[in-house]
Amino acid sequence: MKTKFGGCRLSSLTWGFLLIFAGCSPQQSTRLISENNWYKGNLHTHSYWSDGDEFPEVIMKWYKDNGYQFVALSDHNIFQEGEKxxxxxxxxxxxxxxxxxxxxxxxxxxxxxxxxxxxxxxLKTFDEYAPLYEEKEQFIMLPAEEISAGYEGKPLHLNATNIDQLIQPREGGSVVEVLQNNINAVLEQRQESGKPMMVHINHPNFRWAITLEDMIRLKGERFFEVYNGHPAVNNLGDSARLGYEEMWDFINIAYLEKGQPLLFGLATDDSHSYHEQSSKLANAGRGWVVVRAEELTPGALIGSLEKGDFYASTGVELEDVRYADNLLSIRAKPKDGVTYTLQFIGCKTGEKETTILKTVSGNEGEFEVGEDFLFVRCKIISSEAQENPVENMNNQQAWTQPVRPGGEPLGN
Structure with a gap:
């Protein structure tokens, strides 16, 4: 999927003066001034290089054939180099x-x-198989690794994307220390290499390894998985423990109170199994991000991700997400026989939890983020069923990233 949108809210009269001055047509002007692309990608998947059950070439072909523009093949504690x-x-x-x-x-x-x-x-190495599918503005691969560490039997996993070289897992004296040490390892490599790079926390509820309190204590972490398509990661939590969406909001309330940047939410496949389709297997095609960027390059993608100019999805396709002058506007792609519910979710300054601030039945809506809000985000729920869902998360959904009053404009 790659869609293109103009980004101006000017009147037709204003456009006319601009076009006369610029000497070009309205269509040309829109392209020149504000056109960006939406790129669909998966930032977490596995192959025979670790515990996946398919060759990397076959996996990359599947993603490209199914409308993805970028993929990070993130095998455990290994990069696809050397002989295996x-x-x-x-x-x-x-x-x-x-x-x-x-x-x-x-x-x-x-x-x-x-x-x-x-x-x-x-097995073929990254340098061998990547050229088979990489194509300018059509498909790229991001060199990646799932840094798989642990503490007292708890799996502590982070994905490092667009890495320059393999990162060996670092140890520590607590869950937080292990996570922080490995976050620092990625940030240090980014600093030393000068290469755009990102790190994100994977599936905190996998074996209930990472708590809300652990996440709140981290520094320099900008991303985590608000949805992971593996059937064993407890996206929804349980009667005693938070699901990822609730955890996300509490983390951001705590981060903003401490003056830290907002944490952004990713949806990923974490796919391992490619030969059978089952709710009990980690299959491809369950979760992804759609990033608005100037071009399909690692630097442009990571730059937009760090701005929060993307959404996470399990099937819902958005035509547009805009934020300007404290107005958050969402438009889902209309589909015959499909209805949408837009939930604007946020937290006011001084409050300790989020609430649903506004509900819209329809494919588009907007919300004004007043100065008294900490942040607001939108969750889009479709009446259409997700193919091959996990954890009874049957309906397709999407999540926009939280925005703050006076925050950086998106899509303009």
Whole structure:
């Protein structure tokens, strides 16, 4: 998906004077002044390089064929470089998948060894497979790693995106210290390399490893997963523990009280399983981000992500998100037979929790973010079912990023 929008709120008369002065048509002027692109991408997925069950080339082809413009293949504590061989399970499903891989890419590409029932395949490196699919303004890959550390048996995972080199997990004396040390490792590499780079916290509720209190104590963290498509990560929490959306709001209330920047919410696949579709498996195509950027490059994408100029989705497609002069405006793409509910959610200064400030039935709505608000965001709920959902999260949803009164304009 790649859609384009103009960004002006000028009257037609004002436009006329501008066009006469500029000597171009209205269509040309819109492109020259304010056109940006929406790029769809997944920032968390796995392959045979760690605990996924498919070759990276096949995974990248699936994402490109299914309308994604960027992907971060983020295997655990490894980057796709050097030599690595994988044994293919004897199950007919995996052997048939290997044969399909061989047929698609040919003997000249696939290096493998077969001895009796044993089948081993040499994996292609990032530098080998990325050029197969990268295409200017159509598809890019972001070199990535899931830094997988732990503390007292708790899995503490962070994704580092657009990395320059592999980051070895750092240890620490507590959950917070381990997370902070690894956040710092990414930020240090970014500083040293001069390369645009981002880090985000993965699935805090996976084995209930990371609490709200842990998240609040972090410094330099700008992103976390408000939705993760793995069936074991407890997106919705339970009777005693917060789900990710509630956690997100409490974190931002605490961050703003401490003078820290807002935390932004990502939706990701965390896909591992590519041969069977099931609510009990970590499949592709469940969660993604859609980023508005000037061009499809790592620097432009990360710059827009850090501005909050993106939305997270499990299926809802937005035609526009704008924020200017304290007015947050949302428009979902109309679809026959589909209805939308827009919930504007926020927190006023001095309050300790968010509330639903306004509900709109329809595909578009707006909310004025007064000076008495800490932040406001919008959740868009569709009547359309999500394909292959997890945790009974059956309806397609999208989340815009929180905005503050007087904050930086979006989409203008």
């Amino acid at each position: 061989w994988v044994s293919i399970r004897q199950d007919s499903m995996y052997r048939n998948a290997f044969q399909n891989y061989l047929n698609e890419y040919s003997d000249s590409w696939v290096i493998y060894e077969k001895e009796g029932e044993e089948l081993r395949v040499k």
